[in-house]
Amino acid sequence: xxxxxxxxxxxxxxxxxxxxxxxxxxxxxxxxxxxxxxxxxxxxxxxxxxxxxxxxxxxxxxxxxxxxxxxxxxxxxxxxxxxxxxxxxxxxxxxxxxxxxxxxxxxxxxxxxxxxxxxxxxxxxxxxxxxxxxxxxxxxxxxxxxxxxxxxxxxxxxxxxxxxxxxxxxxxxxxxxxxxxxxxxxxxxxxxxxxxxxxxxxxxxxxxxxxxxxxxxxxxxxxxxxxxxxxxxxxxxxxxxxxxxx
Ligand SMILES: C[S@@+](CC[C@H](N)C(=O)[O-])C[C@H]1O[C@@H](n2cnc3c(N)ncnc32)[C@H](O)[C@@H]1O
Numbered sequence: 294x295x296x297x298x299x300x301x302x303x304x305x306x307x308x309x310x311x312x313x314x315x316x317x318x319x320x321x322x323x324x325x326x327x328x329x330x331x332x333x334x335x336x337x338x339x340x341x342x343x344x345x346x347x348x349x350x351x352x353x354x355x356x357x358x359x360x361x362x363x364x365x366x367x368x369x370x371x372x373x374x375x376x377x378x379x380x381x382x383x384x385x386x387x388x389x390x391x392x393x394x395x396x397x398x399x400x401x402x403x404x405x406x407x408x409x410x411x412x413x414x415x416x417x418x419x420x421x422x423x424x425x426x427x428x429x430x431x432x433x434x435x436x437x438x439x440x441x442x443x444x445x446x447x448x449x450x451x452x453x454x455x456x457x458x459x460x461x462x463x464x465x466x467x468x469x470x471x472x473x474x475x476x477x478x479x480x481x482x483x484x485x486x487x488x489x490x491x492x493x494x495x496x497x498x499x500x501x502x503x504x505x506x507x508x509x510x511x512x513x514x515x516x517x518x519x520x521x522x523x524x525x526x527x528x529x530x531x532x533x534x535x536x537x538x539x
Contacts, residue, residue: 307418308374310485315354315380320479322522323458330512331445331532332357335413338443338508338536342366345408348399350432351415355381355389362389366409369402397427399435407435410442417447417487420470422494429502436539442504445534447475448511449492454525469494495535504537 335357339347343365349358352370354377362368368389372378378393392401396419410432419425432442452461452473462474467489475485492509499506511530514523 307486308376310483311353311374312376312380314483314485315356318477318479318481318483320458320477323477326456326458326514326523326526326531330514330526330530331534332360332413334510334512334532334534335411335443335445336360336364338510338534339409339411339441342409346406348402348407348410348432348435350399350410350412350428351418352381352391353377355384355386355391357411357413358389358391359385361411362387369407371399371402396424397431399431402435404434405437408437408440410436410440411444412442413445414447416444416490416495420472420488422469422498425490425494425498426501429498429504433502433504433539438539440539442499442537442539443534444495444499444537445532446490446495447487448530448533449490449495450529451531452489454529454531456526456531457522457524459531463489492533495533499535499537504539506535506537508534508536510534510536 342361345366347361347366347368349368349370352358352372355370358368358370370381370389370391371394373394373396375393378391381391416425452463458478460476462476464472469490471489473487473489477483511533513528513530514526515528
């Protein structure tokens with residue numbers, strides 16, 4: 294990579310760093326890892342999608358919302374970042390309704406209107422357990438009885454692991470809400486920030502909101518022995534994915 298996305302001493306907001314990440318960071322193997330161990334698993338757990346009403350909570354620039362729309366879903370995407378929502382609205386937003394929201398405020402989405410809700414790498418941006426609870430309760434209330442929620446998050450055991458494209462480095466002793474630097478290994482100096490939550494916290498927060506946990510999936514690259522470049526992701530899952538039912 295020829296120039297740094299975010300120089301180490303450059304002060305940028307987390308929103309701006311994330312927007313730059315989605316705009317400028319294109320490492321094909323990172324994309325393969327994201328897709329294989331994250332989004333493709335999430336998508337499979339959300340099926341069927343055709344004609345289902347889907348809520349993408351924390352949709353960012355809409356990259357996953359668009360994929361869900363292209364698989365036949367009616368998508369509502371919400372996010373607290375105006376930059377992300379503006380960008381999502383500019384990119385092929387046909388048949389997707391995007392809303393800028395305050396954290397946990399889904400008042401623009403009718404109660405019990407959603408067949409399938411999803412959040413990909415969103416709750417790791419939320420520090421406090423009380424905020425996690427408020428968000429999950431709001432999502433639960435929007436899902437129809439028997440509907441599904443799929444949540445994917447960085448794996449709680451990932452900090453310190455040396456993955457091919459990134460490392461998650463705790464800034465303190467690991468406990469609930471500890472900030473982490475997410476460092477990318479391409480020499481770009483790109484660092485994103487999020488917060489650590491344990492597996493028990495995710496499970497307990499989902500159950501406290503009313504969800505029944507159906508699956509917990511922790512995919513690794515151990516089924517791709519012919520791709521020697523993978524590092525710790527061969528044996529340790531970078532992501533953890535939960536499927537829950539209302
Ligand atoms: C790592 S990005 C992931 C975006 C998208 N889900 C994806 O997979 O491409 C995290 C997103 O969550 C949003 N976010 C962070 N905290 C949130 C909150 N409390 N409520 C809703 N969205 C939030 C951020 O603005 C950002 O767009």
